Amino acid sequence: MKNECEHWEPLLHEWLEDWLAESEHAAVEAHLKACPACCAKVAGWQAVGRALRELPRVAAPARRSPHTAPEPRGALRLALALCLPTALLVVAFRTSFSPPLTPVSPDAVAQTIARPFTAPVQTLWNRLQEVISSWTAS
């Protein structure tokens, strides 16, 4: 019987996994009915399959997070941290020296701003006066 069983063994495995063609089932099942040794083997494979499926998942250690590409949100944060103050400085600096985009009538400006100025605003005001004179000159 032993040699015969060796012949059947791979087929028994295919039968267990349902990989066999329907036409081959009857022959395999006939051998199984007649052979307790092969039955025991198939039961063993079933147990192994079940044990493998039931192996518990292992939680990944928390120490190192999974590697992803360099964190763009982090990069963005850094860029903002470095660039935003610089940009604000540049804007603040440039606006104090560039002409306003819309021409303002000198009289309207003089009427609106009648209060005494703080030093920086005074500087800005003086600069504005110069700009306004340059418009009227040209």
Place this chain on the structure above:
Amino acid sequence: MFDDAMLVERCLQGDTGAFDTLAARYRDRVFSLAFRMLGEASAAEDAMQEAFLRAYTRLPLYNPAQPFSTWLLCLTARVCLNARRDRATEQRHLERAAKAAPPPPTLEERLYEREQRRTLQRLLLRLPAPQRAAILLYYYEELPVAEVARALNAPEGTVKTWLYRGRESLRRWLEEELG
């Protein structure tokens, strides 16, 4: 909650936060497969890092017809197989795994099932790497034979033979140890 396909889509559009979500979702699963494959936590962690890095860089090659989980797990199995090609490292991991394997027999550890699992994990490491990969992808991750074959770059017939031989070896060894 976004499904995997949506997250992949968002990631391909440049939203790397979406990849973080995917990675968080599959972390334990990827780690578990790597751990079952390599038998050692630090090697499994390295493999997990490598698998996520590869998944990230190769995401444009991913075919959405395949479930993302299948693709990621197959990729993980390949990373583990490649990791094993480094013979010296493999030897070191196997030694460490062997050392880690004998359970200190506390009362809890004597619980039959748990001991059986430990034994199974140890015996898995005795299988040739391709057999082990096939066994884990098919039985543990329950992927179809066709996917396993694709992942291991082997014909389906070969994978079926690996599954049969691997399972028979495990059955025989388990019977020797536990029977």
